[in-house]
Amino acid sequence: MLRSCTLLFLGICLTATAQVVPTFDDLWIPMRDGDSLQADVYIPAGVDSAQVVLVQTPYNKDLYELGLPMGIGWNVDDQPYIWVFVDWRGFFGSSNADPTGSTRGADGYDVCEWIVQQPWHRDRIGTWGPSALGNVQYLTMAEQHPAHACAVPLVSDPQQSYRSYYTGGVLEQARLNSLTLLGFGTFALVTANPYYNTLWQLTEASTWYPPTIAIPTLQIGGWYDHNLDRMLDLYAGARAEADTSVRDEQWLLIGPWVHGGTGPAFVGSAVQGELTYPTAERVNDSLAWRFFDHYLQDVPNGWEATPRVRYFELGGSGLWHTTNDADLGDPSTTTLYLDDNGGLGSWNGTGSTMFTSDPADPSPTIGGATLSLQLDQGPYDQDPLDTRSDVISFRTPVLSAPVQHTGRARLDLRVSADQPDLDIAVRLVDEYPDGRSMLITDGIRRMRLRNGYTQADEAFMSPGTVHSVEVELPFTCYTWQPGHRIQVMISANNAIRYHVNQQNDGPMYLPGDTNIAMITVHHDLQYSSALHLRGSNAPLGVVGQGAVPVHVHPNPASDRLFTEGLRGRWQVIAMDGRKVLEGDEVEQGISLGSLVPGPYLLQARDGQDDLVHVRFVRQ
Known part of the structure; x- marks a missing residue:
């Protein structure tokens, strides 16, 4: 059952039946506590040494034999990087390593240290991965290995916060059950603390990683990902609190994407739920390739001129927007x-x-x-x-x-x-x-x-x-x-x-x-x-289905108010909620003689039987 679940939670599209054969299979990487983690290494044909992309996973490194990420699939030889996949301590190939023997971040550092000692490694390491594979990148970044040059975390939020489990004070039960099924032992701790308390404060403070970021990152998220809100806070934190040398080298991409892992949709697929977004297909991969090429290989691809934030507009336009501001919100x-x-x-x-x-x-x-x-x-x-x-x-x-x-x-x-x-x-x-x-x-x-x-x-x-x-x-x-x-x-x-x-x-x-x-x-x-x-939008509620404008005139009015586009029974409502006038027809106008001066709302139906309200002033 766990294997089938981890296949779904990989966050990559695996559709083929053939396999990619690792260059080195089931290598053992020694950790500082004496345990070892198991790894696979994929080296392109004819390559003696190259820069490395590291992926650390709790979901079984062997599943990448069905196809490598970022659109590589089986075509390992058609891209320039050496890929290293490592099973987390306590999971799959590394299941015998004591989960309490070290931290994920320390393990990430030790893996980087092992990589730099290999004859096929050049001098830099990038990291990549979605969800938990993204979270572990922040823990590895915090250790600041000198060869760790850049990171691409997708749909991830490493902070263990109250609101990541309790939305509006309500337990997101289905997600917590999924995490438990996948082997993340958080259920008892989360359910024992349904109120925000000192434990949550301490946990949030100890898992807030922006101040430890000292390398460029490309964060990738989706509007239909459960991490998105907190990921935006994480990005703003990185722009404000990361090492000053890299605060301007933090990038963010947000597409119309889901978290992935529980169905056919994934980050970068055109089909998301019951809608299709062709202008967003594989944009994440193309941007990640440019990012890696710039920071791992010094390719002069103009990456430094890339806007810091690129985000997709939902609703059918297919448009992408860009900005250099960490805050994307419209102030209106x-x-x-x-x-x-x-x-x-x-x-x-x-x-x-x-x-x-x-x-x-x-x-x-x-x-x-x-x-x-x-x-x-x-x-x-x-x-x-x-x-x-x-x-x-x-x-x-x-x-x-x-x-x-x-x-x-x-x-x-x-x-x-x-x-x-x-x-x-x-x-x-x-x-x-x-x-x-x-x-x-x-x-x-x-x-x-x-x-x-x-x-x-x-x-x-x-x-x-x-x-x-x-x-x-x-x-x-x-x-x-x-x-x-x-x-x-x-x-x-x-x-x-x-x-x-x-x-x-x-x-x-x-x-x-x-x-x-x-x-x-x-x-x-x-x-x-x-x-x-x-957003800054014109007033709504004054145009019916037929897009026939509704007008009142004069406005302000003294003795009589005339209307266009309304019909049938009407009411005039004072600002304190009292109904002060009503009638059956508006064609002959509305007598205002009994009203004291002030603002009012006219409520009636338009030509398509939509209920509308029009504000007017009795002078």
């Missing part, structure tokens, strides 16, 4: 308010929306930034969720212009319920003209931890009380195209990716009784709920 904010009848627009909403949550039948995970053999990865159609009674959706009118977002979206909600605890799970979606609801990103927050993640922060909900909660979504770059809709789905579960809340006031993560919760999301003027996107 576009706020969209949740509204009655599932609306989402630029003006404060009205009313509230109720749904139920039954822990015995949780809303399921469909794609996303997952890591589990039981779950799909990447963008998948969320439409099956729309038919469930435990999921509510809010949509903009059909867009007449693109809406751009680069950063961490945030959903600020006002919530009440009849149970002391529950989770708020949010999915940000692009609703296509053909009806598909493609997942962009998602987040979750445990209500008892809405004020913070320490045990002292814990506060249960009171029945009948409206509570504020903030759900932050991972960083992404997305553009909704004209003809599409922005959609937000809200539920109380995202299972099996996240632990299912029992919705009681008992201890978390222990067996107990479960409660069905009646949950109300409030979205009126007194208790507004809103989605905050990062």
